[in-house]
Amino acid sequence: MSRRKAFSLLSGGLDSLLATRLIMEQGIEVTALHFITPFFGYSKKGxxxxxxxxxxxxxxxxxxxxDVSEEYFQVLRYPRYGYGKNFNPCIDCKIFLFTKARGLMEEEKADFLITGEVLGQRPMSQRRDTLRIVERDSGTEGVLLRPLCAKNFKPTRPEVEGLVNREKLLALTGRSRKPQMKLAEEMGFRHYPSPAxxxxxxxxxxxxxxxxYFTKSPTISTNDILLLxxxxxFQMPGNGLLVVGRRDEENQKLINLKQGGDIFLKVHSIPGPLGLIRGKEEEGRLCLAASIVTRYSKAKSQDEVQVSYGQDIENLWGRLLVKPAEDDQINGLRY
Ligand code: SF4
Structure with a gap:
């Protein structure tokens, strides 16, 4: 048989690892694609x-x-099939990722595409009707194979054409993880990611x-999403945002995420968090931000506190004298 080649969508969870290996064990060359955005997988960046x-x-x-971050922001802003329980546009997300994978598959002349989906495992995105919608809208009908639950569906093109032996595919359904764990053991996986x-x-x-943030900002960058x-x-007057670090590690992240125009604030000579303001200049916002930052410092019970500010963390040259904010003043500003 001539060389057979497939791409798989590797989410990082156990199911996609198993699906990929099931096909590899049929002697098929598989390249696993792991897409990342600031919402998932981004710790791998760099x-x-x-x-x-x-x-x-x-x-x-x-x-x-x-990394597909920039294109993903558009998917998130206008999902044709709406959002799940939170801000997760699962159906559109899959359509987008499958479409990207199909493009690569065609470019590199692979025969078919694999996912680790299991029929009925997730309420919204793994129902029979939504699996069909995703296939149809991503143009992967016929070339998309789900090795873990393939036998619950009609044979796909790679099965009909004999590229894949259908007998060696599975018929898993539902939310139980036991069959996957057993399979992982049989395949000799000693460590694998949790399903969460x-x-x-x-x-x-x-x-x-x-x-x-998406509602009020016409443009979004990866840096904005990482900052969130x-x-x-806290929402500042106008369109500004104040971020206050909770620990040293978060203060350091704020320093790393700083962009042109951002302003740092820090209580002068007293231990406390770092604040960062991003967004439109608005009168009074510096004083408000400074009083919020002092609320989370060791000076929170003082009458007046000196706060340093500036764009360069090594040179916070500006000074403000403010009263620490009261909780009822800031509760309505929480973001
Ligand atoms: S399918 Fe849903 S939960 Fe999974 S990465 Fe996409 S939006 Fe997130």
Missing amino acids: EEGRYEESWRRLYGIQARII GGCLLTDPVLANRFRK QVGRH
């Missing part, structure tokens, strides 16, 4: 080689990490922040 190597070592899988999602769009607190994941957030 360390792609290390993660690709660990998939190779732990599971024998050849993977490619691909890992997509920040399903986190109620963060999803709420993302939604608000750090610290306490």
Whole structure:
């Protein structure tokens, strides 16, 4: 038989690892695609080689990490099939990722595409009707094979054409994880990721922040989304945002995420968090932001506190004298 080649969509969870290996075990060359955005998989950014190597070592899988952040923002802003419980546009997300994978598959002349989906495992995106919608809208009808539950469906083109032996595919359904764990053991997987999602769009607190930010900001950058994941957030007058670090590690993240126009605030000579303001200049916002920052410092019970500010963390040259904010003053500003 001539060389057979497939792409798989590797979410990072156990199911997609198993699906990829099931097909590899039929002697088919598989390249696993792992898409990342600031909402999922982004801790791998900048360390792609290390993660690709660990998939190779732990599971024998050849993977490619691909950042699709910028295009993903459009999907998130206008999802044709709406959102799930939080800000997760699962059906549109899959359509987008499958469409990207199909494009690569065609470019590199692969025969078909694999996912680790299991019929009925997730309420919205793994129902029979939504699986069909995703196939149809991503143009993957006929070439999309779900090895873990393939026998619940009519044979796909790679099965009909004899590229894949249908007898060796599975008929899993539902939410139980036991068959997958058994299969992982049989395949010799000693370590594998927990099934918990890992997509920040399903986190109620963060999803709420993302939604608000998307609603009011006509343009979104990866840096903005990363900033929304750090610290306490407050809406400033106009269109500004104040972020206050909760720990040293978060203060450091704020320093790393700083962009032109952002302003740092810090209580002068007293331990306390770092604040960062981003967004439109508005009168009075510096004083308000400074009083919020002092509320979270060791000076919160003082009558007046000196706060330093500036754009360069090494040179906070500005000074303000403010009264620490009261909780009832800031509760309505929480983001
Ligand atoms: S949970 Fe997140 S990554 Fe998964 S399909 Fe939904 S939006 Fe996409």
